[in-house]
Amino acid sequence: MATNLKERESDLDEVFARFSDHPLGFYATAENAPSLSEGRVRELGLGVLAERRPALTSLINAVKAQGMNLETAAQTLDAPEGLLWKLHRRLIAFETIPQAFVEKLAESVRRNVDEISAYLRQPPMLAPGASYRADTAPEALVESFETALSNDPDVTDAMRARWRES
């Protein structure tokens, strides 16, 4: 039954297409002032999208979905690539990450700050494919944002200064 309804929807779309193409010009253009601005429509649409979109499960996939790789994402964020790997695996304590960095990260992967924050707050991930002999999984080493920056050999003075100030 559901399929029949969808089939019928498609038939109705076909008729509507002929209406909008009709040379007599039945399909008029708007002349009234808009009741909703384009910005408000976008805001409502993105709100519906946010309700339906599954929670972020991989920072790397989110980066890739924007047509970037980790290197270009790191350049955009003015941060070393290694730091992004650590953020992906949640090896940086969330409360130590500057808010400005979280905002910039959210902007670069086109997610809102709450979604990114929720992802970064989750427990750390072990390296994929890692094997261990103990009965319980080893705990991943979590460090502060500042320590991660200090220990990264690729970090520049400018990067360090920028994120320390924020």
Next chain:
Amino acid sequence: MKDIWTPHPLTRTRKDDGAAYRREPSVEAEIEKLCALKPRMRQASLVRGGEGRVKEETLVWAIRECVREGDVEMAWTLAELLTERASGHISRQLAKWRLPAEDAEDCTRDLFAKLFDALFDTEPSGEFWEVRFWVCLDRRLWNLVERRQGALDVQLREAEAPEGSESGETESLLARLTDPNPGPEALAERGAALSILTETERLAVYLTYVEGLPEESEDPERVTAARILGVTGRSVRNYLRRAEEKLRKWRQT
């Protein structure tokens, strides 16, 4: 994202002439080009804005490819892009109706919910979205607004005249309006005549007099004016009657 994408042909056929659905040549060309790219370049091409950005139908196709492959993150990123692109169009379309802002907001939310349902449904019944994206979007908006407008339109309904009155004279007016081979006089008056009708009245006249569809039918499979408009047969008759009345008055002035 899979290394190689294959441009799947559409499988459905048109109801009117039985021809297979076909995407616009420009969309087919974009799809072919995207399929030949490596994943990262493909992603970058899909999300690129400005000049050289892909068409909306191509984005619909790409979203469905991502869904088929399980690349949900990419699918939602493209859906977000489509949301941003559609916003201006929806705002302009809503302006045709003069709905109160609160009702316009409800319609907009419902429209986006319908849009996302359609985008993430990979069944062939949704293939027309890859053929005419804006048409599919407009029809759904039309239905949503009509339902809302109908609820608000109590005063007009209360004032409605008995059905079928004075139809002989005015039917010829509507037939003249929809004549496919108009004479010079009819052609000149047509633009003015259409401009006095509302969106819904124009569509009701088109569906009934140009497409020749019945106003309503008990057969649930039958395409009718009421089903296209998303309203009852009684409402369709009311639209036609209002159109007739307006045209008659317009002819008298």
